[in-house]
Amino acid sequence: MSAIPSPATSRRSFLRSGAGIATAGAAVAAGGGYYLLHRPARDRQLVLGRISDAMAEVERLSAGVVQPLDAATAWSWAQTLEHCAQSIEFSLQGFPAHKSALFQNTLGSAALAVFAWRGRMSHNLAEPIPGAPALDANASAEGALARLRQAVQDFGAHTGPLQPHFAYGALSRAQYEQAHAMHLANHLSAFDLAAA
Structure with missing residues (x-):
């Protein structure tokens, strides 16, 4: 598996490409602000670069x-947890609907x-996820956690091609690993353990 570049290396490469600030600005101006600027009022802003780190946080939260x-x-x-499992499963099976190639x-x-x-998704x-089955309002946390664990295990064991996001x-395995970790971190940031 290829290494994910460090955040500093990624920043330098992104900015050196000449696309950095201009592309980000264009994304915000053209409606991509949904992806770049969304931040809830309360958010732990976790930064997790690997799925294993994200799952350690899932397990920590699930234990309380x-x-x-x-x-x-x-x-x-x-x-x-079910939504995060869907995302990982779809990277292996194919997403049900896609944004345009453009x-x-x-x-x-x-x-x-x-x-x-920046090492963090928002x-x-x-x-x-477009076209995904509706999330079960009555899902049990235990069942959803088991599904997420299985999806992560399947992703780790998968040796074939990954499906376009x-x-x-199209993403490389390293890019998908980072995308899944950031996606999990973004959602986990909205939860914490209840005070004792």
Whole structure:
């Protein structure tokens, strides 16, 4: 598996390409602000670069009494875990619906580059994956956690090609690893353990 460049290296490469600031600005101006600027009022802003780091945080939270941070998410803990599992599963099986190739090659790739540059994703935490089955409002946290663990295990064991992301297009394994970790971190930032 190829190494993910350090945030400093990614920033330098992104800015040196001449696309950095201009692309990010264009993404915000053209509606990509959904991807770049969304931040709930309360958010732990976790920075996790590997799926294993994200899953360690999932396990830490799951071992206690998890509570959403005020207004940070509209989903329950179980629905959040289910959504994150869907994203990983779709990277192996194929996403049910895609943004246009134009979007993927402009705003989508620019958003992912900015996320990689700063090491953190920000997106609407109540936005479902396009075309994905609705999240189960009655899902159990135990069942959703088991599904997420299985999806992570399947991703780790997968040796075939990965499917294009619905918004970012074709990604390398290292890019997908980072994207999944950042996606998990963004959602996990909306939860914390209840005070004892």
